Amino acid sequence: MKPSIPKGTRDFSSNEVAKRNYIFNIIKHSFENFGFQPIETPSFENSSTLMGKYGEEGDRLIFKILNSGDYLKKVDGNLLEEKNSQKIISKISEKALRYDLTVPFARYVVQHQNDITFPFKRYQIQPVWRADRPQKGRFREFYQCDADVVGSKSLLQEVEFVQLYDTVFSKLGLNGTTIKINNRKILSGIAEVIGAKDKLIDFTVALDKLDKIGKEGVVKEMLEKGISEDAILKVDPLFSFSGTNQDKLASLEGMLQSSEEGQAGVQELRTVVSMVEEIGLASASLELDVTLARGLNYYTGAIYEVSAPEGVKMGSIGGGGRYDDLTGIFGLKDVSGVGISFGLDRIYLVMEELGLFKTVELPKPKVLFLNFKEDQNLLKIIAIKKLRENNIKSELYPDSATSNKQEKRQWKYVSNRGIEFVVTDVDNNIYVLKNMINGEQTTCSLDELISKVQ
Numbered sequence: 001m002k003p004s005i006p007k008g009t010r011d012f013s014s015n016e017v018a019k020r021n022y023i024f025n026i027i028k029h030s031f032e033n034f035g036f037q038p039i040e041t042p043s044f045e046n047s048s049t050l051m052g053k054y055g056e057e058g059d060r061l062i063f064k065i066l067n068s069g070d071y072l073k074k075v076d077g078n079l080l081e082e083k084n085s086q087k088i089i090s091k092i093s094e095k096a097l098r099y100d101l102t103v104p105f106a107r108y109v110v111q112h113q114n115d116i117t118f119p120f121k122r123y124q125i126q127p128v129w130r131a132d133r134p135q136k137g138r139f140r141e142f143y144q145c146d147a148d149v150v151g152s153k154s155l156l157q158e159v160e161f162v163q164l165y166d167t168v169f170s171k172l173g174l175n176g177t178t179i180k181i182n183n184r185k186i187l188s189g190i191a192e193v194i195g196a197k198d199k200l201i202d203f204t205v206a207l208d209k210l211d212k213i214g215k216e217g218v219v220k221e222m223l224e225k226g227i228s229e230d231a232i233l234k235v236d237p238l239f240s241f242s243g244t245n246q247d248k249l250a251s252l253e254g255m256l257q258s259s260e261e262g263q264a265g266v267q268e269l270r271t272v273v274s275m276v277e278e279i280g281l282a283s284a285s286l287e288l289d290v291t292l293a294r295g296l297n298y299y300t301g302a303i304y305e306v307s308a309p310e311g312v313k314m315g316s317i318g319g320g321g322r323y324d325d326l327t328g329i330f331g332l333k334d335v336s337g338v339g340i341s342f343g344l345d346r347i348y349l350v351m352e353e354l355g356l357f358k359t360v361e362l363p364k365p366k367v368l369f370l371n372f373k374e375d376q377n378l379l380k381i382i383a384i385k386k387l388r389e390n391n392i393k394s395e396l397y398p399d400s401a402t403s404n405k406q407e408k409r410q411w412k413y414v415s416n417r418g419i420e421f422v423v424t425d426v427d428n429n430i431y432v433l434k435n436m437i438n439g440e441q442t443t444c445s446l447d448e449l450i451s452k453v454q
Contacts, residue, residue: 008140190261
């Protein structure tokens, strides 16, 4: 049987892991520099924790885990005869792989509320799973790098997250990213003034697909969901909003005069946008996008989405927003939160395309002891122990050379891994050390060897 892996998953080579760790380390350092603390949650949760939190489309993408043992034994025979898969699933699957890190985080906050100091700033870097159709930049298993603040309604948090995005992408060399921002209250206000308030979820889910299916596709989906042609006609100006962020805010203010919630959203956005413009960004730009909806039901205020630099075809490489009562679904009311996520896998693909990994190197020994004479190996192992105690990466080539061909194989290993120093021989605690960069060969004691390679 030919070995394979499931669609939408990947193996990573040593080189790829080194590049991914480079991204992880910059994101982690930035999180901690902004005062966020790390937590981790299980890879799978109770189905009841996840289901119903992401909307109908999100629920369909959650990977369910079958109960152990004879899972069909406990299912009523009449239910099996009905052949209703949705009813059967709830009986045979009580666990599911996490869809994102935000809902598990909300569950974590509720369970550990007595041990948390609020406002609580947490970051989390772990894999998530979605039963999505695999395509470029879209996988079934991928990492999310999240930062959230719970326990504060201050708009200063929204400003800080814009700065955090800018900081990370600047450090990664991803200059020219666009941080798109909107507010869920504005979308609610628009739905209210066009007479489609009862269709808010359908309206936002369709609008969120504008960059994927275009205006015609969005209009078609809205009509299919029961939003009237008259309402769609009223929302038409949204598709061609232009001008500066302040121009767009002024237009929205006029459009939403009759909506108290919409006006509140405009004022919140104005505060965030104006403050960011005063502070300035290093390499990213902030853009008010009134069609940005993000199809997750739990957002209540600011919404973020980050697009790659111009010329790179890729979906969003980051996103997030404010959720004023996500913990309420688990029994803890009035705990406001806001958070963002970095899409590691898409960031990796963008950096690969732009050639931004030139400085990333694979882990390797600084000193390699060749294995030409087996009777010297104990002395070499003792020396390696001393080198490692001095934080010098060292190793001994494991297989002893019994022929000229095998010696050449060891030298090829040195060349392929780009090793800087090689010890070829040891006699009476005197080591023959070769610098592979300049070709210089010297004899030295162990202490001198340590001094030369440090």
